[in-house]
Amino acid sequence: MSEKSAPEHYSALVSMYKAAPVNAFYRPEMVVSEGKAEIEIEISEKHFHSAGAVHGSAYFKMLDDAAFFAANSLESEYFVLTTSFTTYLTRPVSSGKLKSVGKVVNSNRSQFIAESVVYDEQGREIGRGNGVFMRGKMRLVDALGYAGKTSLG
Structure with a gap:
């Protein structure tokens, strides 16, 4: 880790996640550790499609976010970007708490x-996914919530 210790980096990632405007709608909770992230919603x-079950967008968000933050847990300087993500919806659900678990299964210098x-x-x-993530050009310290930044401007 360059500027922060690993626990500080993980805590800053959680703060960044909570600060994302989209999460005001989903109200998720997240825990991050080395190469792993867990999210609950x-x-x-409000998450339903017209047939009374959770819309696929909620599945995708939970799967992508867990995988994304697992990847960003291993990158302490730059915001990572999702370059591709495959999603499989395996079971409908219409109540309760959902939990996604993401883990890095491979990494190299570029992805x-x-x-x-x-x-x-x-x-x-109820669903699974896998994705490829790469280091972006935006420094984490410039991301909303990571280093105490409170606005997108």
């Missing part, structure tokens, strides 16, 4: 490959 009707799984409240897999 309490499901409500991270991470996998994630989202589970329902009974621990059943």
Whole structure:
């Protein structure tokens, strides 16, 4: 880690996540550790499609976010970018708390490959995904919430 210790970096990533405007809608909770991230979201009707179950966008968000933050846990200077992400929706769900777990399965100088799984409240897999992430040009200290930054301007 260049400027922050690993625990400080993980805590700053959680702050950055909480500061993202989109999370005002989803209200997720996240824990980050080395090469791993876990996210929980309490499901409500605002997450539903017209057939009364969780919309695929919520699955994608949970899967991508868990994999993304697992990757960014290993990069302490730059914001990583999702370059591709494949999502599999395996079971519908319409209530309870969802939990996604992401982990880095491969990394090199130019990219991270991470996998994630989202589970329902009974621990059943309801979706999975994998993605490729690369180091971006934006420094983490310039990202909203990472180093105490409070506005996007």
